[in-house]
Amino acid sequence: MRKEHAPKISRKKEDIDFEIAFYENIIKETPNFIEALSAIGDLYTRAGLWQKGLDVDIKLSHLRPEDALVFYNLACSYALLNQTRAALAALTKAIDFGYDDFEHLKGDTDLDNLLKDEHFQQYIKQLEKKRKPTKHA
Numbered sequence: 001m002r003k004e005h006a007p008k009i010s011r012k013k014e015d016i017d018f019e020i021a022f023y024e025n026i027i028k029e030t031p032n033f034i035e036a037l038s039a040i041g042d043l044y045t046r047a048g049l050w051q052k053g054l055d056v057d058i059k060l061s062h063l064r065p066e067d068a069l070v071f072y073n074l075a076c077s078y079a080l081l082n083q084t085r086a087a088l089a090a091l092t093k094a095i096d097f098g099y100d101d102f103e104h105l106k107g108d109t110d111l112d113n114l115l116k117d118e119h120f121q122q123y124i125k126q127l128e129k130k131r132k133p134t135k136h137a
Contacts, residue, residue: 016043034064037056037060038060040056041060042073045110057074058074067097069099072099074094075094076108084113088114102128
């Protein structure tokens with residue numbers, strides 16, 4: 001599941017449809033409104049509109065080119081569309097920009113196709129080892 005910049009969003013289909021329409025109207029008036037784009041990207045993903053979610057995440061990655069969460073969400077969108085190379089590239093950028101919630105990452109069903117890859121699992125283990133402080137006796 002995507003990580004959010006935006007506030008928690010309801011789960012009912014009719015609420016999601018209403019909120020999508022609401023944010024689409026905001027974005028028509030203010031196309032680079034980061035918070036609205038983040039919210040609608042999450043809503044599109046929850047509604048199964050993965051290509052629309054990807055389009056929003058690509059736009060956000062241009063507006064926030066060093067934002068770890070933006071690139072994490074971009075990785076999720078690519079992974080949901082089975083674009084594993086692009087997903088891995090985006091996730092690598094997210095980690096380079098400071099993303100370090102590996103527990104969330106390892107349980108994120110949006111990334112299932114990456115998480116099943118043995119090389120990717122080794123990559124995450126190596127990153128976790130680098131991030132853990134070493135104990136000195």
